[in-house]
């Protein structure tokens with residue numbers, strides 16, 4: 001048996017179709033009096049529904065969450081929470097909304113009750129990200145880990161199919177890199193493989209029928225497990241590349257993960273054979289890289305960075321940024337091979353086995 005350190009994260013999870021009905025009880029369990037409800041502008045109706053359910057425990061709604069948490073938005077939301085004397089933030093939405101809740105918690109220590117509606121996994125992590133002057137800074141702080149998470153697959157029925165597939169592969173990326181993380185451990189390995197299996201099985205089903213509650217439940221279950229992995233062990237080359245492409249070239253988060261993952265896995269394949277075996281087994285494919293590529297391609301997701309706005313002229317600069325402040329990775333970062341990886345991802349080439 002290998003040696004390892006396992007550091008579990010606290011948190012309460014309520015999972016199941018219709019679980020949102022437990023909100024009142026969960027707010028009481030949290031001991032909150034006045035909750036500020038957060039959402040994106042697009043999910044204002046969901047936030048209002050949640051505020052109605054909270055009744056006199058709703059302090060107000062802030063509906064301006066956007067991707068990557070601009071510091072100005074974080075300041076506005078923090079100020080509103082103070083003004084309304086909120087003692088809790090309820091985040092209903094994807095990673096952007098949970099991220100805004102984390103920015104409030106980082107400043108004030110307010111507990112977060114998260115109600116995730118995508119598969120990004122932020123609700124399971126103590127990782128926060130805030131963007132200031134065009135630079136996204138991330139960090140870890142136990143204060144920002146949501147205290148309670150309500151996973152209700154019914155809330156994901158409206159998630160557009162395209163985003164469902166790419167968000168699901170974003171979750172798979174957390175688990176895949178968790179399997180070869182520098183601080184990997186056997187408990188996370190089990191969750192990672194099971195999370196990948198659940199998502200790999202669910203995505204074709206929910207693409208065929210976005211209202212299929214069984215498939216939606218399986219996808220959210222997989223996302224939960226993959227989020228736990230992200231929150232517990234360190235990420236590697238794939239996440240570094242996606243942070244570079246999202247942060248410096250403004251590429252969309254879930255789509256970027258979807259396109260880059262097969263190429264990052266191909267890059268690391270020889271250096272992490274046992275992780276690759278587990279990913280391939282979970283996806284019932286011959287190789288991890290090809291199985292992820294096919295999962296994306298067969299389910300209508302983009303496979304080329306040029307399809308989502310990347311410019312060929314920026315590939316050299318992306319490569320140079322990705323080589324700075326490297327994350328630990330099973331295979332050392334070699335400039336020429338990394339540049340080739342980016343070219344392959346740019347063109348959407350099928351990775352080698």
Ligand SMILES: NC(=O)C1=CN([C@@H]2O[C@H](COP(=O)(O)OP(=O)(O)OC[C@H]3O[C@@H](n4cnc5c(N)ncnc54)[C@H](O)[C@@H]3O)[C@@H](O)[C@H]2O)C=CC1
Nearest residue numbers: 040042068094095096117118120122125127155156158159
């Ligand atoms: N700190 C962490 O641990 C993590 C942070 N993130 C961050 O989260 C952000 C990306 O989050 P995502 O969830 O990918 O996207 P998102 O939260 O930006 O959502 C994308 C769009 O989909 C809409 N949407 C979400 N759920 C919906 C639903 N059920 N029905 C209809 N529309 C829905 C949103 O309102 C938004 O317009 C990035 O900024 C990323 O860095 C992502 C993963 C982990």
Ligand SMILES: O=C(O)/C=C\C(=O)CC(=O)O
Nearest residue numbers: 127128129138170239242
């Ligand atoms: O950038 C952040 O906000 C923190 C982590 C992630 O986005 C994880 C990811 O790259 O999916």
